[in-house]
Amino acid sequence: MPSREVTVAVLGASGAVGQQILRNLEERNFPVKELRPLASARSAGNTVKFRGEDVTIREATPEAFEGVDIALFSAGGGVSEKFAPEAVKRGAVVVDNTNAFRMDPEVPLVVPEVNRDEIDNHKGIIANPNCSTIQMVVALKPLYERFGFDRVIVSTYQAVSGSGAKAMEELTEQSRSLLEGTEPKKEIMPVGKLEKHYPIAFNAIPQCDVAEDNGFTLEEMKMVRETKKIFRDDAIGVTATCVRVPVLRGHSESLYVELGKDFDLEEVRQALREAEGIVLQDDIASQVYPMPLDAAGHDDVFVGRVRRDTVNPRGLNLWVVSDNLLKGAATNAVQIAEHLV
């Protein structure tokens, strides 16, 4: 039996991540006394299913957080900036899925498998890292502990669901159009708010967020900055290339890590196998490796293609796959909430 039951608000309850949060709260038997789904005025009045019952979505207002113990936010950075202080003022602890507070030095940025102890340092807000960062740091954690490293080069293969439910519809509709030989509609990918839109069906787009001045995208720089903060180690250098591919759910990552000391490959596999949150699927000779279609719907981080670099004997290559809506977002947030109760 849980020690206490709590009132949980889910802001962005009708979105792709919000839906997964509700399912996670159910499946993990989270001790919910009252569920309070919140959204914009446009979605208010609709219902969501929770434990077999229809629960009406309320409009997110400052007052809607009265009596809330834990508030899980996934309705965009602007919404978080507006409502997180209001929720905190009313006594709630906010677990925020957006980019709004991640680099705020007052806000812990938490992946439980890596830095669970920081949860207790919160001052009302705890940030959930970016999806592509989360699965990478889970895979890197056992290597960091056992061997150390200060250099990671990563290329991502990201699913469209990172941009929400509408992006998933866009990929399926575009796929249909291209199979039928008609012109695909382009409204969301690669970045909804930017001017140009390209088809993602049967394509690969090397842009997952807006550009920064250094030629990297914000998505790429999130992986750089968040990794340092989560490991509390500014010496970790990450270089990222973030690419959108025609996959609905599940991000994949090709990682190159230069370990801090000599290693035995079997020792690396053993460290990964024993690590919290990781499933090792590593046997290329038998065609065993992680793939996004298999990882979708699962909470774990799947690791395979473990091999020593042919050039640098301390270089290690990994292929890391996880469901970006689950461990990359909803599951990680609910795990943080579990620690809070």
Next chain:
Amino acid sequence: MPSREVTVAVLGASGAVGQQILRNLEERNFPVKELRPLASARSAGNTVKFRGEDVTIREATPEAFEGVDIALFSAGGGVSEKFAPEAVKRGAVVVDNTNAFRMDPEVPLVVPEVNRDEIDNHKGIIANPNCSTIQMVVALKPLYERFGFDRVIVSTYQAVSGSGAKAMEELTEQSRSLLEGTEPKKEIMPVGKLEKHYPIAFNAIPQCDVAEDNGFTLEEMKMVRETKKIFRDDAIGVTATCVRVPVLRGHSESLYVELGKDFDLEEVRQALREAEGIVLQDDIASQVYPMPLDAAGHDDVFVGRVRRDTVNPRGLNLWVVSDNLLKGAATNAVQIAEHLV
């Protein structure tokens, strides 16, 4: 006017690459006196279109190469091993698209933009490199000349057409099945001759060829070995992760290169812009970068996302896209043939 007209055999004329070779010979006005399309007994008797006429495919036999000046092979490694010596014996020069002779020290491995001068050293056979190697070395050539490098880390996003026309059908059929909610047929991907087959539609498969003993795949090791041979520089260390993605035509590559000396980013862009065979599409602020849907059907290698590493000031990131059936196969072979006449 061409200096001489020649008899050209195309072995594997009905395949995905063979078809592109025929189109290339036409479009580039290759001085063909007689076109001799060859294939297995199964395809013999069918016709191919060339310069508006139907030309009957003949069965590939040793005698079929009598009178042939140039033979372009793309019918698989075993077929090349069998027929290349027969064609050479009869006076033909073979340009081979398969893996059969690439690492043979007697056989030049040629990408004209990089090592055109080696064509003249042939002893009857010239090998065309692997598709993913070709586009990478074209992009690397101007950097090698101007700055030098000995370290490349590459992750690929490879189109299914690298496995032939049937793999393209498989992707479209699987996409239809998954959109309709029916079970997709799995017969070819990731490697036709291996035991296990996985859906490639809406998926990413980190295997493009059979496994080697070191945990890398043959596709990955081709990039390692062929790059050294093409640049005639054994000091070049390449680490590759080769991944199949649901794209029909056009391989993409995320490259990290450590240059041999300090560089100015504008100087790098200028070198790429001026290089033979490269089109620079590099302006992330305006959402300009190469994508496989745009590159399909074009002969060039498209380069973008040019940026300095955030960690190592000599580190450079690039995104390189090219049509794997054209520059990655047919175009490169026909360019070699052009040099021969």
